Every structure is written in structure tokens, then in C-alpha cells.
Amino acid sequence: MLQTTILKKVEITGVGLHTAQKVTLKLSPAGDDEGITFYRSDKKETIKFCYENVISTTLSTNIGVKDVVISTTEHLMSAIYAYGIDNIHIDVDADEIPIVDGSATAFCMLLNEAGVKSLSAKKKFMKIVKPIEVKEKNSWVKLSPSGQSEFDYSIDFNTKAIQEQSFIFNFSKKNYLEEISKARTFGLMSDIAKMREMNLIKGGDLDNAVIFDECKVINSSKLRYEDEPVRHKILDALGDLAILPHFVLGKYSSFAGSHRLNHLLTKKMYEEEAFEIVDADDFKDTISFA
Numbered sequence: 532m533l534q535t536t537i538l539k540k541v542e543i544t545g546v547g548l549h550t551a552q553k554v555t556l557k558l559s560p561a562g563d564d565e566g567i568t569f570y571r572s573d574k575k576e577t578i579k580f581c582y583e584n585v586i587s588t589t590l591s592t593n594i595g596v597k598d599v600v601i602s603t604t605e606h607l608m609s610a611i612y613a614y615g616i617d618n619i620h621i622d623v624d625a626d627e628i629p630i631v632d633g634s635a636t637a638f639c640m641l642l643n644e645a646g647v648k649s650l651s652a653k654k655k656f657m658k659i660v661k662p663i664e665v666k667e668k669n670s671w672v673k674l675s676p677s678g679q680s681e682f683d684y685s686i687d688f689n690t691k692a693i694q695e696q697s698f699i700f701n702f703s704k705k706n707y708l709e710e711i712s713k714a715r716t717f718g719l720m721s722d723i724a725k726m727r728e729m730n731l732i733k734g735g736d737l738d739n740a741v742i743f744d745e746c747k748v749i750n751s752s753k754l755r756y757e758d759e760p761v762r763h764k765i766l767d768a769l770g771d772l773a774i775l776p777h778f779v780l781g782k783y784s785s786f787a788g789s790h791r792l793n794h795l796l797t798k799k800m801y802e803e804e805a806f807e808i809v810d811a812d813d814f815k816d817t818i819s820f821a
């Protein structure tokens with residue numbers, strides 16, 4: 532397997548979930564070993580997508596350098612990770628990635644339009660070699676050794692509308708498109724006022740999030756999956772793992788995880804030397820980006 536990038540430039544325009552600002556997002560090809568770099572065209576600042584540049588993780592994963600920020604990277608990055616794209620330039624002219632419909636669908640369509648092409652350097656994976664875990668109150672996230680990429684996620688919102696949900700996802704790009712990519716971001720009616728007070732979700736509405744009250748979905752449209760919330764948590768987890776320089780081989784599991792815990796987990800991978808870099812060719816029968 533070789534490293535990849537996209538074939539041609541593509542762009543979309545939308546609004547940010549938290550800032551409600553209009554933003555144009557442009558994706559363009561990059562070369563071998565360049566990795567993933569963001570560029571704030573309005574501020575002329577480049578921000579490499581790496582865990583050292585994560586500056587906050589309240590409700591979204593946000594990167595920054597000096598006082599220049601790019602927020603809500605996770606849904607775009609989830610799609611880029613699932614497509615196995617190693618090198619790409621991402622250009623935005625405001626401080627948040629567009630939310631579109633709250634899922635990764637628009638970004639998958641954008642990547643389909645761009646096409647994926649192989650470069651010449653060999654593709655690498657990060658193979659988890661010892662279990663690591665990060666906990667906070669009842670929530671936890673974990674990575675353990677596995678020759679595959681598996682996700683086992685559970686949530687329990689303790690309201691009639693969501694309750695307990697669990698989902699096991701075995702990664703392939705095809706499975707991602709069918710089982711995960713369409714799951715939208717979600718929230719509880721009771722949390723919305725709180726978030727607005729924190730100056731968050733200013734761009735949020737029923738077209739870009741699933742909102743639940745105590746008993747049911749508020750949106751007039753149906754859920755896309757019966758267990759859409761837990762699937763969205765897996766979508767987010769992939770987007771947060773994308774901060775690593777290579778695709779992760781291992782089993783990710785979580786109960787009620789968050790962007791913050793995912794960030795601490797990726798940091799811990801380095802602190803505990805919990806991975807080794809392996810040749811992707813050795814796993815071409817188990818991991819498919821086709």
C-alpha cells in the first residue's frame with residue numbers, strides 16, 4: 532500500500548456550528564509525507580493537524596497556533612481518516628469547519644468528487660502494542676492491541692429518548708460509508724440553553740443536529756439509524772484518531788467518551804510508547820480503503 536492524497540481541488544461553503552460564521556472549505560492535493568495541514572487563508576497561518584496543536588476539546592476538537600484557531604475539525608477528519616488519505620491541504624477562511632448536516636456525508640461526497648490517488652512513499656500504520664486507557668468519572672476510552680481497526684462504543688444518556696446504546700464497528704471504508712458516515716451530531720433540548728449561554732452552537736438548528744427532548748426526537752425528519760447517537764460517537768472517535776500521523780491498528784473502546792478523552796488518549800499513546808510503526812502492506816487483507 533502506498534500513501535495517498537486527493538486527485539484534484541474541491542470546495543464547499545457552509546456555516547460553523549458554534550460560531551454561525553460563513554466559511555469556505557477547500558481541499559487540495561499534497562505530496563508524500565506532508566501529512567495533513569490546515570491553512571487559515573484570511574489570517575495567512577498554517578496549522579499542522581497534530582495533537583500538539585490541539586488547543587481545546589469542549590464539544591469539538593479545535594486546533595490552533597498563536598491566536599489563530601480552527602474549530603470543529605472532527606467530522607471532516609473522520610471522513611479523511613476513513614478514506615485512508617495521508618496527505619492533504621485544507622484551506623478555510625474562517626475559524627470553524629462547516630457543519631453541513633452534522634454528519635460526515637458532505638465530506639465523503641467532497642472526497643468522492645476529488646478522487647483519491649496513490650503517491651510513491653509506502654503507507655504506514657500505528658499498531659497498538661499495549662493497552663492504554665483514560666478515565667474521567669464514569670467515562671473512559673481505551674485502545675488495545677488488535678490486527679484490525681475495531682470500535683466498540685456504549686453510551687447511556689439516562690433519558691427515555693436515548694437510553695443505553697452500543698455499537699460495534701469493524702472498519703473498512705465501505706462499512707464506514709454504510710454504518711457510520713451518515714450519523715448526525717446530537718444534543719438534548721435541556722443542554723441547548725446552557726450551550727447558548729457558553730456562546731456555543733450559534734449556528735445549530737434542526738438541519739444540522741438531531742435534538743432529543745426527554746422522550747423523543749424533536750426534528751421532523753426521521754433518525755437515519757435507530758441508534759444514530761452512538762454511531763455518531765464512533766464517527767467522532769475516528770475524526771479524533773485522525774490527529775495521529777498514521778491510521779491506527781487496534782481496538783478502540785469507550786463508554787461515554789468525549790473529544791477531551793480522545794485527545795488525552797492519543798497523547799498517552801506517545802507518553803506510554805503504546806504503538807509501533809508498521810508497514811501497511813502487512814495488513815492489506817484486513818484494512819480496506821476501497
Ligand SMILES: [Zn+2]
Nearest residue numbers: 605716763767
Ligand atoms: Zn460530532
